[in-house]
Amino acid sequence: MPGIVICGEGLNDLYYDELGGQSGPLKICLDKLLEFFWDDASYINFFPVSRAKLADTEKGKPEKRTSIVRGLKKDIPDAKYVSICAKLLAKIAQEKSVEFGDDWGVVFFRDLDASSGNDVDKVYKAKVAAMDEGFASVQFENGVPMIPKTRSESWLL
Known part of the structure; x- marks a missing residue:
C-alpha cells in the first residue's frame, strides 16, 4: 500500500489535532490535492513523524567527519x-x-x-536546497520540500 511520510513543525499543525479531533492544515491540504488527482485517495497511508522523534533518532550519536551532503551550501544556520x-x-519512507x-x-x-533583515527568497531557496540535498544523499526521489513563505503561510492557517 503506498503512503506518505509527513513531518512538520508539530503534529497539531501537521496531521491530527487531538483536542479538536480533526486533521491538521497540512493533512487537509494533502487530502484535497490527492482527491483532485485520484477518485479514491483513501488507500494512501500517512505516517506522521514529529521533529522531536527525528531529534531522538540522532541524539547521542557522534557527528561523523564525512559530510552528510557533499557541496551543501550553508546559506542558513540550520542547513545541516x-x-x-x-x-x-x-x-x-524507504523502510x-x-x-x-x-x-x-x-x-x-x-x-x-x-527574520526581517534576511533576504526571504535566499533563505527559502537555501532551505529547499538543504532538503533536496538530504533526500539526494540517500538517492530518494520522492521527497517534497514544503516551506511556505511568510505571506503565503497565513492563508494555510
Whole structure:
C-alpha cells in the first residue's frame, strides 16, 4: 500500500489535532490535492513523524567527519540540520516501501523562519536546497520540500 511520510513543525499543525479531533492544515491540504488527482485517495497511508522523534533518532550519536551532503551550501544556520532531517525522513519512507511493498514519499514541512533583515527568497531557496540535498544523499526521489513563505503561510492557517 503506498503512503506518505509527513513531518512538520508539530503534529497539531501537521496531521491530527487531538483536542479538536480533526486533521491538521497540512493533512487537509494533502487530502484535497490527492482527491483532485485520484477518485479514491483513501488507500494512501500517512505516517506522521514529529521533529522531536527525528531529534531522538540522532541524539547521542557522534557527528561523523564525512559530510552528510557533499557541496551543501550553508546559506542558513540550520542547513545541516534540515538536510539531516530530510535524510532521516527519506530513510523512514524507504523502510515503509519495503514493509508495504509500494512506493512511499515524503512531505517535509518547515517554517521559513526568516527574520526581517534576511533576504526571504535566499533563505527559502537555501532551505529547499538543504532538503533536496538530504533526500539526494540517500538517492530518494520522492521527497517534497514544503516551506511556505511568510505571506503565503497565513492563508494555510
